[in-house]
Amino acid sequence: QKEVEQNSGPLSVPEGAIASLNCTYSDRGSQSFFWYRQYSGKSPELIMFIYSNGDKEDGRFTAQLNKASQYVSLLIRDSQPSDSATYLCAVSTGKLIFGQGTTLQVKP
């Protein structure tokens, strides 16, 4: 079992819709959870982090964490074509372990 698992996609949504990206992790000792966005040919950039169970909102982005289910998600509201990228879930137990990433395509 991989330490951090994501559906590779692609996930395709129409412009203006809500995109839902999911991630599961195996280490129950994980303390911090991150979402990175990576455009093609570019480096990953941090967009959200969450430490506690529940929801955390930042603009159009909402991160959700359920430690009992070992599940992290990212919701993107009012999706825009510029949101088209690969979204990487990362989990920290002292070092960041990344999932394979989910490719999101937002179609105009």
Add this chain to the structure above:
Amino acid sequence: DAGVIQSPRHEVTEMGQEVTLRCKPISGHDYLFWYRQTMMRGLELLIYFNNNVPIDDSGMPEDRFSAKMPNASFSTLKIQPSEPRDSAVYFCASSLAGQGGGYTFGSGTRLTVV
């Protein structure tokens, strides 16, 4: 702040040659990480340093790979001898303890071994 600076941006080398990748972390950051990204394996952590000291090198694939951090503002990742399967994008990232684990990545070095 100039961010994390990596060089070169692209490297094409022949199998068997030595390759050295370079990284300058963000000033003041005390953690430095080397990652490798491929389509097949995603983003893999190779090694990380804290205050210039290697902490965990369990991700280094083979003895052909070595990394050093002689001072707080410079690190190298060396592959000797290089092989075609080493072709990947190598990222350096840095962070500051207390930031909660969020890393800032450099632009990466795309390595092609032919």
